[in-house]
Amino acid sequence: MSGVHVSTTINGDPIDFVCDPDEPLLDVLRNRLGLTGAKEGCGTGDCGACSITLDGELVCSCLVLGAEAEGRKIETIEGMADGDKLHPLQRAFISNAALQCGICTPGFLIAAKALLKKNKNPTEEEIRFGLAGNLCRCTGYDKIVRAVQEAAKEMRGA
Amino acid sequence: MDDNRLFAKGLAFPPFEKSKREPHASNPGGSRFMRYEAPSSTKAAVTLLMKEKGKSAILAGGTDLLVRMKGGFIEPDLIVDIKRIPAMREIKKTASGFQVGAAVSGNELGRSVVKKAWPGVVEAANLIGSKQVQGRCTMVGNMCNASPAADSVPALVAAGAQAVIVGPKKKRTIPVEKVSTAPGRTSLAKGEIVESLLLPKRPPRSGDAYLRFIPRSEMDIAVVSAGVNVVLDAKGVIKEARVALGAVAPTVLLVAPAAKAIIGTKLDDEALDKLAAACSAACSPIDDKRGTIEFRTKVAGVLAKRAAKIAYQRAGGK
Numbered sequence: 001m002s003g004v005h006v007s008t009t010i011n012g013d014p015i016d017f018v019c020d021p022d023e024p025l026l027d028v029l030r031n032r033l034g035l036t037g038a039k040e041g042c043g044t045g046d047c048g049a050c051s052i053t054l055d056g057e058l059v060c061s062c063l064v065l066g067a068e069a070e071g072r073k074i075e076t077i078e079g080m081a082d083g084d085k086l087h088p089l090q091r092a093f094i095s096n097a098a099l100q101c102g103i104c105t106p107g108f109l110i111a112a113k114a115l116l117k118k119n120k121n122p123t124e125e126e127i128r129f130g131l132a133g134n135l136c137r138c139t140g141y142d143k144i145v146r147a148v149q150e151a152a153k154e155m156r157g158a
Numbered sequence: 159m160d161d162n163r164l165f166a167k168g169l170a171f172p173p174f175e176k177s178k179r180e181p182h183a184s185n186p187g188g189s190r191f192m193r194y195e196a197p198s199s200t201k202a203a204v205t206l207l208m209k210e211k212g213k214s215a216i217l218a219g220g221t222d223l224l225v226r227m228k229g230g231f232i233e234p235d236l237i238v239d240i241k242r243i244p245a246m247r248e249i250k251k252t253a254s255g256f257q258v259g260a261a262v263s264g265n266e267l268g269r270s271v272v273k274k275a276w277p278g279v280v281e282a283a284n285l286i287g288s289k290q291v292q293g294r295c296t297m298v299g300n301m302c303n304a305s306p307a308a309d310s311v312p313a314l315v316a317a318g319a320q321a322v323i324v325g326p327k328k329k330r331t332i333p334v335e336k337v338s339t340a341p342g343r344t345s346l347a348k349g350e351i352v353e354s355l356l357l358p359k360r361p362p363r364s365g366d367a368y369l370r371f372i373p374r375s376e377m378d379i380a381v382v383s384a385g386v387n388v389v390l391d392a393k394g395v396i397k398e399a400r401v402a403l404g405a406v407a408p409t410v411l412l413v414a415p416a417a418k419a420i421i422g423t424k425l426d427d428e429a430l431d432k433l434a435a436a437c438s439a440a441c442s443p444i445d446d447k448r449g450t451i452e453f454r455t456k457v458a459g460v461l462a463k464r465a466a467k468i469a470y471q472r473a474g475g476k
Contacts, residue, residue, distance in 0.1 A: 045288075063220050063290075
């Protein structure tokens, strides 16, 4: 059997790739497209390090097949900053020291962006629930929560 | 601009590398890779499944299937993705209630009109996994995965939901409690697919609820769970009820004696105690590190009581 040809849109750019029928989208992004921002932590949808959005819906790219991306719109961490201008969430993560080793960070940023799109002013509890699918073994989460609160405030223009 | 950026912009094409995996042991001379198909109609999906001589798997949300494939527990020759079938992506309000397509995700369900009519069912489905998992997982997948601890299933059984099954023969509709026959097994024959779930129309003064026990505060698999659905008369007396339990037997249980214990009552303490006793009596759980037989048996009754109180309150009972 040969590979599957897929035409999709990633961070606004049309992209074509060929992948194995059972190849996770995460592997396509990292190994075929060089988009190594999404990380493989567990590979089973538990840790959220591979978070992306697929047609606007937050998903673990390790639990999506590359073949499923046909005609869909994918957003990855590589599309978050506007050129050299970082997204408010990215700046807040840096200023709040909300990362240490950094493996979970792209997933947290994507998940936090998805959360703030739905809820512009989340409570601390809502942030913790919204990011419960992302595991961090370094920070203890408090700094991440504070960073999201700060970015949310900035994005509301408050 | 480095190569990565060129790839990402579609300006360069990365070479296609052949997988280094060996053909599956059960099929050494057969096709080296599995095939992926995304048909656009249920009929085409059924045909694909019927024609396949090897193992086939249906892909809805993939939150169970891909994990099992990665773990080597299942190695299908054919994957049939049902998300391109329009009928499976819809939630339809019909004269007899709601029709929820097999490929509707937890998030889509949570945003839909179903939530107001069947809050217990939607809350149960939305308890599955994280936000990331909710973006993909489906109630039908949860049901067909056939785990006794599936969160949406006790709520669906309590709701009296039906599964619409399409196959090579006539379309058939069966109650949700008849879908799973044992852990990991369903009553579906070769070529059959669950196309949608039917949730009945809500009469006035009705309510449902689902509760589960997990050792953590969120994102875990039910150790015990209970779904309760009630309809009250004008005086607040329960006239119809269904009670279902999860994770206390090889399949989700519909417990008729538990429903009988609260029908004709206003959910007084005596009725609640009878409900709990009937639930505990129906349990035949496993004993494992997550919960002992004794614990699961007792907590089934406790959760049923609490879920019944919420359902009763949602139905307008005081």
